[in-house]
Amino acid sequence: MIIGTAGHIDHGKTTLVKALSGVDCDRFAEEKRRGMTLDLGYAYTPSFGFIDVPGHEKLVHNMLAGITGIDFALLVIAADDGPMPQTREHLHILELLDIPRAAIALSKIDSVTPERLHSVHEEIRRLLATTRLADAPIFPVAAPHNEGIAALYAHLTAAAAKTQKANTHGGFRLAIDRAFSLPGAGTVVTGTAFSGQVRIGDVLRLSPGAHSARVRSLRVQDQIAESGQAGQRIAIALAGIDKAEVRRGQWALDPQLHLPTRRLDAKLHVRPGEAPLKHWTQVHLHLGAEDVPARLALLGADIISPGSSHWAQLYLERDIGALNGDRFILRDASARHTLAGGIVLDTAPPSRRKASPARLALLAALAEPDPGAALQLAAEQQSAGIDLASYARQRNLPRETLATLCQRLGLQVIDDTAFAAGNWQALRERLLKALAAEHERAPDLPGVERERLRRLTLPTLARSAFNALLHEQLSHAKIAQSGAWLHLPEHRIELAAADHAQWQVIAPLFSAQTHNPPRVRELARSSGLAEANVRALCKRLARHGTLWPVAQDHFFSAPAVAELAHHVARLNAQHGHARAAHLRDIIGGGRKVAIHILEFFDRIGYTRRVRDTHVLRGDPEQFGTPEL
Structure with a gap:
């Protein structure tokens, strides 16, 4: 159990901690000379640890640096002074931080009369009456003489035995309140662990900031340890980082939780x-x-x-x-x-x-302790689904906990996106309506390309989610695919008889040179057809889905483009990208043709150019079968 002291300056907080633990928390010479605590002090017993905070009005910022995350508050009030301004402010802070448990130490009882002791006792009860500490026990003590210390120590020990174990699930987070260097240990940071567990050898991120460091050694509750966990005071020796790169207020945490x-x-x-x-x-x-x-x-x-x-x-x-x-x-x-x-x-x-x-309703749900309330509402509010990875980081939820939560709520999960059941059904309807509207708008086209259909359905819908939605409709025969074109099963278009006859003449030329077919001029020369007629024919065939316009006057057959799309996908799987030289080595021919092919894939959104590489964005299945 972590106990934080609170109270006005010179009410005996540090003296009381020393009587309870045997440790003098005033570690600076200036503190000893002036007889007042300036910064946070720490002390430990087998059952609990103390964070001793300053009581001076000008040092409340230091008090706040230590009091957040404690399990138990020890509010110290001197019998001679009674409640003072910083007593009240510290009490307000304890309430606002929702510190769950507390006790009152009525100090310096040896310096007042029994009548004054009774009077200040009643004054404290009136002060606490309208607060969450109304029922907190009051322990009269005179720390220099150990008077009342045994009773207070027994109460704290009993409270520590009842302290619920902190949540050790989720990523590790420690609020750094002190950083220093030790010979042989290097840079050491100390603080209270808010969540998770840490072990020697773990890599932690200092956040905010650009540095990560390996855990060299640990002291937990001032004892050498192999691991530490939420709810404990931990000192972490970090390898590979200088003390100047660390400051109070940063977090030492699991790198996945670095979210400045x-x-x-x-x-x-x-x-x-x-x-x-x-x-x-x-x-x-x-x-x-x-x-x-x-x-x-x-x-x-x-x-x-x-x-x-x-x-x-x-x-x-x-x-x-x-x-x-x-x-x-x-x-x-x-x-x-x-x-x-x-x-x-x-x-x-x-x-x-x-x-x-809608946003205020979501904030109300986010304020609930049950993470399911906000997850359900967010999934209902967001048609494009909720990003589960982001939600898990925001609430520091283990992925297995999140998966169980999604299952309990009946959410449709696609990769890292979750959809409310009603929204998923609405997406099905939007997909079919978008396709029907395109057929009505352009009845002479064989269908809609996959990426365009995704944008028509919902532009913000993730590609993986759209692919799952589409696969569902394809498997139920609600949608059909012809090459790269998606269409309703009843939507069919046929080539005009004249176009079909001319296609039969030039089709063998495309099959003979799959990855570098003849250009329009060469097609006209080989077939004996007029060049203008061949160009117009190829454009109509492209609208039909038989050909793809890869470059100016350079058309490829649909099966050839499908095969090339699979080649590009395999290159991305191997190297993380595709380059013209790699594609050229696979298909043969010149580098210029490979460049034209990759630029075509960039243009239609299948890949994205990053300097001289081409990174996959789409799914090769959108081009249909590569069989020629």
């Missing part, structure tokens, strides 16, 4: 008694160990009234790491006053229609 953002959607809550929170307020965001200036854009409202919650989008001054479910605190622009608390909902929010009713 400057914009996020969140649910905010303003405590009763606070001032209303207005649209476009300048704030400081404290999340994990990070502190970053930001602007607040309320979604669908002008203010958030005290005691109320609402949706907002935060525009950050620099990249931070965040995921759905992370809790944070907002302070004012001068970092002197706590304004609100919140929970991250989406770290890749839309920039348009961000306050539409």
Whole structure:
């Protein structure tokens, strides 16, 4: 169990931690000289670990760097002073971060009369009465004399035994609150693990940032260990990285969770008694160990009234790491006053229609602890399906958990995209309607090319999803394919008798030179037909689907293009791309012809040119059978 102290300056937090653990958390000479905590301190016992935080008003940013992610709060209030300004602010912060459990240490009881002790006890109860800590036990203590320490220690030990094990599933995330160098160990980062597990030898990404590093060694709860997990304080020695490349506020995490953002959607809550929170307020965001200036854009409202919650989008001054479910605190622009608390909902929010009713409904679903609620609604809202990989990263869900969730919700899953059952049926109908509309628009064409049909159905639909949708309709004979053309089964066109007769004359010339057939002029010379007539015939044959116009006056037969498409697909499988030289070696002939073929595939969207290579975008099956 990780315990975080809280309370006003000079109320005895560090002295109390020392009495409970035997460790003096003031590690800096300046702290010892001035008798006040300036930065985070740490102490450990067999049952729990302490994060001792500063109590000075000007050091709340340091307090927030340590308090996020704790299991238990120990609010320290001195009997001579009673509740003070930082007592109240720290209490507000604990509430806004939704810290689940707490105890109150009423310190310095040896310095007051019994009457004062009773009075301050009642004052504390009144302070807590309207908060989540209303039922928290109060332990009178005098730490220098060990008075009351045994009872408090016993309570903390019992609470630690009841602490639920943190979720170790999902990717590893550790909020870095300290970085230093040690001889023999190199750069060491420390922090609280929010999720997942880490082992020696793992590679972690420092996020935000451009660096990755291997885990050289670990200390967990200040003990040498082979592994660590969520809910623990962990020190990680990183190989191959300099201390200057690490800062407080970064995350050490699974590289798959590296998702830096400057914009996020969140649910905010303003405590009763606070001032209303207005649209476009300048704030400081404290999340994990990070502190970053930001602007607040309320979604669908002008203010958030005290005691109320609402949706907002935060525009950050620099990249931070965040995921759905992370809790944070907002302070004012001068970092002197706590304004609100919140929970991250989406770290890749839309920039348009961000306050539409549909978007606000999705934010409400994203705020639910059950990830299925948002997944179901998002799948229903998005006709083109929801990206499962992105959704899994946003909520740090293991893929097997996501697969089970999709099965429970009855979603149609194609590769990494999930569709609501109703949307998948609507796509079937849109596909058939698009095809019927094209037949009506161009009745003399044999059908529609695959890529064009995808755009007509839904331009944002992923190719893999469209291919699955199309395959489903082909297998049920709702759609037929003739070469590269897709059409309704009842849609048929025939060549005119004259065109058919002339095609029979020139067809053998295409079969004789499959990968470099004669050009229009050569066809006319060999067949004895007029060049203009051959050119017009080839264009009509291209509209019919018998030929493809690969280059100016250079037509290839449909089976030849299908074979070439398969060659290009195989080259991409082998090399990750196709080059003219590689294709030339396969088909023979000159390099110029290979260039024309690849440029043709670029033009129709089957490949995409990347410098002097051609990267596959389509499916060779869209060209039909390659048999000649």
